[in-house]
Amino acid sequence: MRQMEKGKQLYEGKAKKIFVTENSKQYLVEFKDDATAFDGVKKDTLEDKGILNNRLSAIFFGLLESRGIETHYIETISEREMLVKALEIIPVEVIVRNIAAGSLSKRLGIPEGEALNKTVLEFSLKDDELHDPMINHYHIYAMELATAEEMAAIEASALKINDILTAYLKDKGITLVDFKLEFGRYEDRVILGDEISPDTCRFWDSSSGEKLDKDRFRRDLGGVVDAYREVLRRLEGGE
């Protein structure tokens, strides 16, 4: 870790703050302890969540980089901060699903926990005021959110990321149920941004089915930070 001059704050989201740095091609991301769910209706502060998500995201980004997927991650700066490539975020959330859960179960009546016969990709417009509505390729092109070439790259990357993460987590006794990705433009290409953490993924213990992710917060199950800590313990190779 190294000292880093933090410039002015560019943006504050629900779980992260973004700062400019002395290098116009790099941003600094600070992970907060704040947790929100249901469009910000449910709110709390979970001590150390930001520290855990900073570490977990760094591990996942490092793994993906080692497997040939370019991400915005550059290096970890402090407990809560990482240096990243400054992306122009594409305002489309990409959801990857292996097992039915959450909004998909509600929408389609597929019981939570039922394996999907084929990986499902979904897209949502990243817009809090509109409550991140689900959109399809027609909307994406009509609104000029991304080009067809960019969407092809995003989809191929999302599926490859799913394969890499699923295999890696399986080995740690964790089932990757679903997760959300965000991509952005950097120089002449589209690369992975945002975070990969229990805030943005559903992780289930492979043997007990216990939830090790933000659903513990959404559903008032308690032990939220302990579950995030357990994920980190498994990834760091603790017993």
Ligand code: UDP
């Ligand atoms: N997700 C996310 N941010 C969002 C919406 C969803 O990170 O704004 C993640 C969520 O953690 C889960 C997956 O995307 O891993 C699918 O979420 P779902 O559509 O089931 O929505 P939810 O049930 O969380 O409302």
